[in-house]
Amino acid sequence: MNAADLAKKLREKFGDVISEPTEYRGEVSVKLADAERIAEVLSFAKNDLGFDYLLDVTGLDNYGSDPRWTLLYHLHSVAHGKHLRVKTDVSEEKSELPTVSGVWRTADWHEREIYDMMGIRFRGHPDLRRILMWDGYPYFPLRKDFPLAGKSSDVSEVGFTNPAPMAGGPFVTIAGGKDALSREPRVRIPETDSVGLNARVERRNDVKEAHGENFGPGPIEKK
Amino acid sequence: MAATQDIQFKDPVIRTAEVAGELRDMQGEKMVLNLGPSHPATHGVLRIVLELDGEIITKATPDVGYLHRGDEKIAENMTYTQFIPYTDRLDYLAPLANNVAYALSVEKLLNIHDKLPPRCQYIRVICCELARISSHLLGLGAFGLDLGAITVFLLTFTEREKIYNLAESLTGARFTTSYTRIGGVSRDTPPGWCDAVRKFLNEVVINIAEMETLLTRNRIWVDRTRDIGVISRAEAIDFGLSGPNLRASGVDHDLRRDEPYLCYKDLQFEVPIGSVGDCYDRYLVRMEEMRQSVRLIHQCLDKIPGGFENKTKEPVCVNDGKLVLPSKDKVMTSMEELIHQFILVTQGMNVPPGEVYFGHENPKGELGFYINSKGGGTPFRLKIRSPSFCNLSILSHTLPGHMLSDITAILGSLDFVMGECDR
Numbered sequence: 001m002n003a004a005d006l007a008k009k010l011r012e013k014f015g016d017v018i019s020e021p022t023e024y025r026g027e028v029s030v031k032l033a034d035a036e037r038i039a040e041v042l043s044f045a046k047n048d049l050g051f052d053y054l055l056d057v058t059g060l061d062n063y064g065s066d067p068r069w070t071l072l073y074h075l076h077s078v079a080h081g082k083h084l085r086v087k088t089d090v091s092e093e094k095s096e097l098p099t100v101s102g103v104w105r106t107a108d109w110h111e112r113e114i115y116d117m118m119g120i121r122f123r124g125h126p127d128l129r130r131i132l133m134w135d136g137y138p139y140f141p142l143r144k145d146f147p148l149a150g151k152s153s154d155v156s157e158v159g160f161t162n163p164a165p166m167a168g169g170p171f172v173t174i175a176g177g178k179d180a181l182s183r184e185p186r187v188r189i190p191e192t193d194s195v196g197l198n199a200r201v202e203r204r205n206d207v208k209e210a211h212g213e214n215f216g217p218g219p220i221e222k223k
Numbered sequence: 224m225a226a227t228q229d230i231q232f233k234d235p236v237i238r239t240a241e242v243a244g245e246l247r248d249m250q251g252e253k254m255v256l257n258l259g260p261s262h263p264a265t266h267g268v269l270r271i272v273l274e275l276d277g278e279i280i281t282k283a284t285p286d287v288g289y290l291h292r293g294d295e296k297i298a299e300n301m302t303y304t305q306f307i308p309y310t311d312r313l314d315y316l317a318p319l320a321n322n323v324a325y326a327l328s329v330e331k332l333l334n335i336h337d338k339l340p341p342r343c344q345y346i347r348v349i350c351c352e353l354a355r356i357s358s359h360l361l362g363l364g365a366f367g368l369d370l371g372a373i374t375v376f377l378l379t380f381t382e383r384e385k386i387y388n389l390a391e392s393l394t395g396a397r398f399t400t401s402y403t404r405i406g407g408v409s410r411d412t413p414p415g416w417c418d419a420v421r422k423f424l425n426e427v428v429i430n431i432a433e434m435e436t437l438l439t440r441n442r443i444w445v446d447r448t449r450d451i452g453v454i455s456r457a458e459a460i461d462f463g464l465s466g467p468n469l470r471a472s473g474v475d476h477d478l479r480r481d482e483p484y485l486c487y488k489d490l491q492f493e494v495p496i497g498s499v500g501d502c503y504d505r506y507l508v509r510m511e512e513m514r515q516s517v518r519l520i521h522q523c524l525d526k527i528p529g530g531f532e533n534k535t536k537e538p539v540c541v542n543d544g545k546l547v548l549p550s551k552d553k554v555m556t557s558m559e560e561l562i563h564q565f566i567l568v569t570q571g572m573n574v575p576p577g578e579v580y581f582g583h584e585n586p587k588g589e590l591g592f593y594i595n596s597k598g599g600g601t602p603f604r605l606k607i608r609s610p611s612f613c614n615l616s617i618l619s620h621t622l623p624g625h626m627l628s629d630i631t632a633i634l635g636s637l638d639f640v641m642g643e644c645d646r
Contacts, residue, residue, distance in 0.1 A: 025579050056580070058593050058606040072593070078474055081481055106613055133288060134288070141296055142296055146296075
């Protein structure tokens with residue numbers, strides 16, 4: 001029995017909540033319409049379809065469209081060797097769905113990571129703390145509206161962050177010049193998207209002032 | 224604080240004391256011990272908060288993330304080729320294998336993973352297996368060092384040095400190799416390289432045998448590893464362990480054999496599996512995997528298309544100007560190649576929209592890349608399924624019930640690397 005047949009069995013059991021299986025590059029995916037039933041569906045997949053191994057749980061940020069979050073569960077079976085991907089959507093207002101750490105204990109850390117990076121909460125999780133960032137860090141770094149250079153944060157006696165300076169090449173840092181956010185053209189800050197051009201022109205002027213020419217890099221000589 | 228009587232004792236010494244009614248002697252002051260993040264036995268920056276009753280561990284809380292660099296965020300902001308150097312820094316003890324894993328994932332998305340030139344496939348397999356030997360040598364060397372077997376550490380590091388020399392002459396870098404390209408490898412093997420690999424293989428088997436005589440029947444080694452850190456088959460699967468740690472627990476699962484990629488289906492090798500799942504089994508499995516890797520590389524060298532010096536000029540990259548950078552002289556003289564070069568460097572290759580997951584049998588376990596593409600030159604989302612992250616999640620389950628001195632054995636035998644765990 002191949003993965004598509006197993007996905008059809010899932011559909012037979014749960015009906016229209018499970019979408020028709022789709023196949024891309026030999027990988028079978030199904031979509032679960034109701035995220036609240038994820039633990040029930042995956043526990044059936046584990047116990048009755050033999051998907052005993054949870055490879056990975058991934059969160060996707062579809063920034064700007066609704067629903068904002070997509071959760072992907074990569075199932076595998078050590079017994080019969082098939083793969084299945086189960087997806088489910090969660091809206092931004094809700095940002096919550098049931099945990100599957102009761103089905104596989106490996107999901108514990110994967111869900112903590114998603115909570116840490118994207119801010120999606122897992123109801124019933126035994127220990128939903130941040131895992132890679134430190135406790136008290138105020139942002140969710142893998143969200144699409146979090147800039148690449150980072151944001152400043154300060155939790156007293158625990159840790160702090162500053163936006164990363166981008167040194168070298170076209171991103172050469174100039175003392176007293178614009179900060180990394182306005183110099184880095186790849187950084188997207190939704191509130192300031194419209195002034196992007198002005199920021200770039202200002203940056204060009206900074207470079208010209210410091211180096212005496214339109215583009216760096218090079219040592220800044222004192223005048 | 225967890226009470227000692229609720230803990231299931233796992234260390235044979237504690238169990239013997241329990242039967243003899245001498246458990247009281249081992250218990251004592253209850254305390255919280257902070258191990259790491261900078262401690263030689265934690266092999267990097269792992270921190271474990273331990274609750275102890277005398278010498279018996281009653282609770283362990285691992286704390287990871289000290290080496291988090293946001294690789295997944297970085298990947299969303301650069302082209303597929305630009306991300307290759309970042310994969311070196313995942314499992315920095317086996318960069319060649321990471322390069323291959325990442326390249327294969329993108330190639331699966333591009334649907335060219337089964338159209339790679341044969342010579343490229345053989346070179347990549349040699350690289351993966353060299354990385355496996357290198358990673359296991361370090362893992363076992365550090366494992367031995369932590370338990371007091373310093374000679375083994377010296378032996379393994381002497382051999383690893385030779386692998387670094389081979390990597391340097393192949394890629395130009397000893398450590399951060401960045402050897403693969405999407406659709407091939409960055410360059411063909413240099414003259415004499417294959418002979419050097421053959422010479423290395425003949426030397427390394429002698430040293431593996433030497434390690435074996437130093438450890439396998441060594442009384443101290445066996446006492447400190449046997450029945451310590453036992454992970455049952457069901458636990459290993461439940462916690463998502465992979466690679467040698469999963470196989471040591473008796474699960475016969477190896478992606479090279481079960482879902483063959485590259486030219487593994489043309490090669491013969493055995494998959495060693497353990498019977499108990501303790502530290503000793505994990506040591507034995509790694510030992511045997513190194514021998515199997517030697518066997519695999521010998522077969523690759525026998526069969527490599529074009530021979531050692533590639534006299535027949537077999538290609539090492541796919542012949543597609545929209546994926547692979549053209550040669551420098553072509554860029555300077557031909558308009559079409561110049562355009563391709565410009566597009567590849569400024570925008571990256573045009574990857575079709577879609578999503579793939581590719582799992583690669585890395586030395587530490589299954590390194591998987593999930594790539595979600597909306598088309599164009601950069602991934603929309605790139606998720607790294609790192610084996611060390613999953614392997615470490617079992618610590619809070621396995622450590623309680625052991626003695627404090629067992630931690631070095633258990634951590635050494637799990638053979639994790641924090642660069643990959645924290646990404």
